[in-house]
Amino acid sequence: MAAIVLAFEGSAVLALAGGAQGSELYGNILALAAAVFxxxxxxxxxxxxxYLSTTIYTFLTYLACFLTLLLMALASGTPLVGYxxxxxxxxxxxxxxxxxxxxxxxxxxxxxxxxxxxxAVKLCEPVFSGGLAVPLFGEIPTPLQLLGAAIILGAVLLYTWAERENKTQ
Known part of the structure; x- marks a missing residue:
């Protein structure tokens, strides 16, 4: 439980570290909604x-996503070609x-x-993508963003230890 609370706090620090306002704050709210989904x-x-293999499960998932995005693109008039x-x-x-x-x-x-x-492990995604932004885009994280990332990684490590402990008992 402590690891989950810590991971949530780290995510909140990371989300708010940029001083989010306006559309950036709206983006963070959308990201929070996405996390729920x-x-x-x-x-x-x-x-x-x-009861489904990984292959069947992912095929059905990717097919559903493809059809949903295709319908949304067609409904919104977003072009599918010309890129x-x-x-x-x-x-x-x-x-x-x-x-x-x-x-x-x-x-x-x-x-x-x-x-x-x-x-919990999925929470590492923004940390690692932020790390990739340094060499790819020259984006240097702020000290507060680094703190949020460290809290998240520490929480996932703590959760890993707790999971391992539960498996051995």
């Missing part, structure tokens, strides 16, 4: 992974690295690890 999705995934090679490579990289390698790994883990632990 990810938690629900993780719980549903835990149930589904009890340059760079954008297609970025999309391919996101599809392979983030979705197939990242998301599918989380889906696989749901059969073997608790959904709470899988959710």
């Amino acid at each position: 990810v938690a629900l999705y993780t719980l549903i995934g835990r149930i589904q992974r009890g 340059g090679g760079r954008e297609w490579l970025i999309g391919l990289g996101l599809a392979v690295l983030c979705t197939l390698m990242g998301h599918s790994l989380f889906s696989w883990c749901l059969k073997y690890l608790s959904p709470a632990y899988v959710s």
Whole structure:
């Protein structure tokens, strides 16, 4: 319980570290809403992974996402073609690295690890993406952002120890 509270506090520090206002604050509120939906999705995934293989589960999930995004793009008039090679490579990289390698790994883990632990580990995503922003975009984190990241990583480590302790008992 302490690790979950600590992880939440670290996430709050990280979210508010930039002095969020206006559209940035709105973005943080949307991110919080997304976190709630990810938690629900993780719980549903835990149930589904009890009797579906990772391959079938991820195929159905990705198909549902594809159809939903396709309908949303068509409804909003967003063009599906006409993008340059760079954008297609970025999309391919996101599809392979983030979705197939990242998301599918989380889906696989749901059969073997608790959904709470899988959710806690997902909190590391903004920390590592923030770390990648340094060499890729030259974005240097503020001391408060570094503090939030350290709290999150410490909380996930604490949670890992607690999970390991529960497994050995």
